[in-house]
Amino acid sequence: MMPQTHSVREVIKETPDTFTLTLQPENGAGASFFQPGQFSMLWVYGVGELPISISGDPGKQDRLVYTVRSVGKATNAFVSQKPGAGVGVRGPFGIGWPVDVARGHDLVIVAGGIGLAPLRPVIYHVLSHRADYDRLVLIYGARSPRDLLYRKELASWARQRDTQVLITVDYGGLSWRNHVGVVTTLLKYARLRPAQSVAMLCGPEIMMRFVARDLAGHGFGRSQIYLSMERNMKCAVGFCGHCQYGPHFICKDGPVFTYEQIGPMMDKYEL
Amino acid sequence: MENLERIIADCPFFAGLDHTYLNLIVGCASNVRFEAGSYMFKEGTPADTFYLIREGKVAIEIFAPHRKPIIVSTVGEGEIVGWSWLLPPYVWKFHGHALQSVRAIALDGKCLRAKCEENHDLGYEILKRVVQIVEHRLDEARFQQVDVYAVQR
Amino acid sequence: MAERRHSVVQANELGRLIDALTRRGYEVHGPKVRDGAIVYDHIESAKDLPVGWTDEQEPGRYRLKRRSDEAFFGYVVGPQSLKKYLHPADVRLLSAERQNGTFRILNNETVPKHPYAFLGVRACELAAVGVQDRVLLEDKYVDPVYKERRSGVFVIAVQCTQSAKTCFCVSMGTGPRARTGFDLALTELAGNGGHRFVIETGSERGADVLSELQAAPASDADLHEAEAAIDGAARQQVRSIDTTGIKELLYENFEHPRWDDVAGRCLTCANCTMVCPTCFCTTVEDVSDVTGDHAERWRRWDSCFTLGFSYIHGGNIRNSSKARYRQWMTHKLASWIDQFGRSGCVGCGRCITWCPAGIDITEEVRAIREGQTHGKP
Numbered sequence: 167m168m169p170q171t172h173s174v175r176e177v178i179k180e181t182p183d184t185f186t187l188t189l190q191p192e193n194g195a196g197a198s199f200f201q202p203g204q205f206s207m208l209w210v211y212g213v214g215e216l217p218i219s220i221s222g223d224p225g226k227q228d229r230l231v232y233t234v235r236s237v238g239k240a241t242n243a244f245v246s247q248k249p250g251a252g253v254g255v256r257g258p259f260g261i262g263w264p265v266d267v268a269r270g271h272d273l274v275i276v277a278g279g280i281g282l283a284p285l286r287p288v289i290y291h292v293l294s295h296r297a298d299y300d301r302l303v304l305i306y307g308a309r310s311p312r313d314l315l316y317r318k319e320l321a322s323w324a325r326q327r328d329t330q331v332l333i334t335v336d337y338g339g340l341s342w343r344n345h346v347g348v349v350t351t352l353l354k355y356a357r358l359r360p361a362q363s364v365a366m367l368c369g370p371e372i373m374m375r376f377v378a379r380d381l382a383g384h385g386f387g388r389s390q391i392y393l394s395m396e397r398n399m400k401c402a403v404g405f406c407g408h409c410q411y412g413p414h415f416i417c418k419d420g421p422v423f424t425y426e427q428i429g430p431m432m433d434k435y436e437l
Numbered sequence: 438m439e440n441l442e443r444i445i446a447d448c449p450f451f452a453g454l455d456h457t458y459l460n461l462i463v464g465c466a467s468n469v470r471f472e473a474g475s476y477m478f479k480e481g482t483p484a485d486t487f488y489l490i491r492e493g494k495v496a497i498e499i500f501a502p503h504r505k506p507i508i509v510s511t512v513g514e515g516e517i518v519g520w521s522w523l524l525p526p527y528v529w530k531f532h533g534h535a536l537q538s539v540r541a542i543a544l545d546g547k548c549l550r551a552k553c554e555e556n557h558d559l560g561y562e563i564l565k566r567v568v569q570i571v572e573h574r575l576d577e578a579r580f581q582q583v584d585v586y587a588v589q590r
Numbered sequence: 591m592a593e594r595r596h597s598v599v600q601a602n603e604l605g606r607l608i609d610a611l612t613r614r615g616y617e618v619h620g621p622k623v624r625d626g627a628i629v630y631d632h633i634e635s636a637k638d639l640p641v642g643w644t645d646e647q648e649p650g651r652y653r654l655k656r657r658s659d660e661a662f663f664g665y666v667v668g669p670q671s672l673k674k675y676l677h678p679a680d681v682r683l684l685s686a687e688r689q690n691g692t693f694r695i696l697n698n699e700t701v702p703k704h705p706y707a708f709l710g711v712r713a714c715e716l717a718a719v720g721v722q723d724r725v726l727l728e729d730k731y732v733d734p735v736y737k738e739r740r741s742g743v744f745v746i747a748v749q750c751t752q753s754a755k756t757c758f759c760v761s762m763g764t765g766p767r768a769r770t771g772f773d774l775a776l777t778e779l780a781g782n783g784g785h786r787f788v789i790e791t792g793s794e795r796g797a798d799v800l801s802e803l804q805a806a807p808a809s810d811a812d813l814h815e816a817e818a819a820i821d822g823a824a825r826q827q828v829r830s831i832d833t834t835g836i837k838e839l840l841y842e843n844f845e846h847p848r849w850d851d852v853a854g855r856c857l858t859c860a861n862c863t864m865v866c867p868t869c870f871c872t873t874v875e876d877v878s879d880v881t882g883d884h885a886e887r888w889r890r891w892d893s894c895f896t897l898g899f900s901y902i903h904g905g906n907i908r909n910s911s912k913a914r915y916r917q918w919m920t921h922k923l924a925s926w927i928d929q930f931g932r933s934g935c936v937g938c939g940r941c942i943t944w945c946p947a948g949i950d951i952t953e954e955v956r957a958i959r960e961g962q963t964h965g966k967p
Contacts, residue, residue, distance in 0.1 A: 167734070168684060168695060183588075192692070211686060211693045212878040212885035237588045237904070252692030279586040309586035336581050338496075338508040343536050346496065347510040348580045355513065370585035398902050400874045403731040406892065407871030408899060410917075413925035418730050434844060436913035589904030 169254025202287035203262025209254030219284035233283035278369020307349035360385035391425035465548035477533035484521035493539030522546030596808035620709035647754035650948030671867030705742035713765030718867030747772035751819035756939030761830035853912035860893035862941035
């Protein structure tokens with residue numbers, strides 16, 4: 167399980183602390199195939215390894231795209247890489263989003279903050295296989311307007327057929343004239359058909375808990391609601407033991423779980 | 438008047454309300470419209486109206502010295518604005534700012550309070566619904582307060 | 591595979607056994623007295639073994655004592671287990687060099703030059719190797735380090751003829767008799783037939799090595815004495831875990847007050863995880879030299895008792911010692927069953943002996959079972 171050396175091709179600044187980097191295998195070796203929701207272990211030479219969800223288009227198999235928020239030494243070192251720099255990549259790892267199970271259904275995607283990054287591959291997949299899916303509803307909340315990711319794409323997605331994009335922020339700031347409030351406040355505006363939907367949630371754990379509860383209250387079955395969980399990770403292959411959540415290894419039994427599987431665990435303090 | 442009764446009956450807030458009660462309150466109702474950018478109400482002024490938003494978006498704002506008012510939440514189509522008409526001292530606690538052009542049903546507060554005092558059953562129906570709205574807003578406000586997207590250090 | 595045969599050899603043939611293994615290219619490791627304990631080390635001759643030594647073990651206490659005889663294996667278990675060799679505490683995963691704004695990973699693997707032969711392995715330790723095999727070789731991914739070190743290992747088991755006060759392998763179904771997983775199994779006897787070993791052959795390789803010793807078929811008397819000795823060890827055990835429904839018991843008692851009680855005693859020193867033969871958690875460290883031209887990634891043993899084990903997003907999930915003790919015990923006895931189809935505990939009792947606070951896992955289970963809150967909390 168050695169890292170494969172990749173080169174940074176492009177760096178995009180999404181927000182003041184969040185960057186999207188595109189990587190390609192050095193020497194053009196190998197295809198970068200992944201399932202939406204899977205993650206890689208990115209090794210920054212001499213600094214450390216980061217578990218990062220892949221946020222690019224699963225249809226573009228010649229590259230790997232990651233959106234990372236700089237919150238500490240390792241993430242800062244990663245986002246500071248310039249085009250041409252080398253990064254070690256291991257993976258992809260994990261059980262991803264149920265894009266196959268969701269065929270023929272409405273997709274309700276609820277993202278909070280950086281949580282939109284692991285869900286973006288689902289949106290790309292749905293839009294390039296549009297006939298396989300019914301309605302697409304994207305509900306996205308961030309802290310403030312300047313923390314919104316992928317703004318141009320959000321606007322473009324909103325214009326797609328049978329697609330609803332709802333955006334809110336917790337703090338509006340001075341010139342924001344759209345929705346202000348937590349993500350759950352947008353559910354009432356969404357055109358939902360719970361019985362024929364699959365919901366995919368990603369964001370801070372508190373947010374996912376509140377949203378899952380509200381969706382269940384709206385009539386979504388607990389097995390129709392999928393969440394992407396996060397814990398400390400060192401190895402990504404189920405050997406270091408760090409990512410355990412009850413009996414589940416987030417790295418190999420997840421990171422995507424159904425609310426049925428983990429709902430009761432989310433209320434357990436210090437599990 | 439019949440038209441208004443039907444519109445009020447269709448509002449989510451009054452879902453399931455018996456039509457005898459609807460009859461009682463329709464007399465307090467009127468159609469109103471606010472231009473985008475105008476204020477529906479201001480903090481500190483007498484609160485005598487209960488709005489059912491039919492179209493548009495309203496920002497609930499807090500006035501702050503030395504800066505523009507802060508939007509704490511937005512309310513839209515199908516939702517209600519204002520419960521200060523129910524409780525003394527009947528004064529608005531926040532600004533209500535029409536972000537887009539707003540069409541609403543305005544129910545006169547004094548009129549509604551009088552009808553509720555006369556008919557406690559009606560009062561109970563109104564209160565049940567208002568409490569549920571307040572509960573949702575409180576849940577949302579608490580969730581918002583947690584600042585889940587902030588980086589903990 | 592050779593049929594199970596029982597032979598008997600005189601005790602002084604042990605040296606020839608070690609030689610036979612060395613000649614076949616194995617590096618023999620077995621028990622040695624060092625620093626007041628019986629630890630695993632390189633064994634070159636029978637003189638290296640802990641002849642005439644025994645151990646006294648109690649919660650939080652381990653002492654070596656001289657025996658009145660010259661038994662080679664008259665002790666129970668030391669602080670170390672085969673985990674020391676198969677799942678080592680420090681492993682270099684990779685090294686890399688900085689190069690033209692990028693880096694190059696150097697191809698370097700460190701594998702032992704000679705396969706290991708382990709002499710003196712107890713039933714509980716063999717069971718623990720089986721547990722780690724399941725985790726590291728037979729799940730979704732294979733650990734290449736463990737696989738490399740595990741392959742070709744020659745095992746000479748020693749059947750326990752005495753138990754320590756901290757042993758509870760009988761209740762865990764892992765001992766005191768080793769039944770499989772060995773090339774040869776020795777039972778040391780000192781009765782009427784003199785100081786000798788009954789040897790059970792467990793494989794072709796074992797039979798091949800045995801052929802170099804002066805061995806005779808074991809008599810009925812020999813076999814009887816061996817059985818009695820092993821049974822004796824079983825009957826000596828004073829501790830046990832009732833494993834009936836233990837998974838549900840621990841899952842459903844997440845809020846049991848006993849966890850607060852043990853939290854008042856547990857120092858989160860992580861000794862238990864270090865000595866436990868099945869604990870497998872590791873961490874990875876990046877180190878580089880001063881110039882930054884050379885970097886390495888090292889894998890090291892870690893413990894769920896450390897505060898930062900569950901660190902994420904600026905805080906720890908399991909902050910309290912209560913949460914960490916509960917995590918360890920619940921994983922070992924309950925979640926392990928969901929993860930790997932069996933218990934993670936082999937009843938060796940090391941965690942009880944080596945806990946400075948003398949916390950006894952068997953006692954903690956009993957306390958939760960007896961005072962359990964009925965139904966789901």
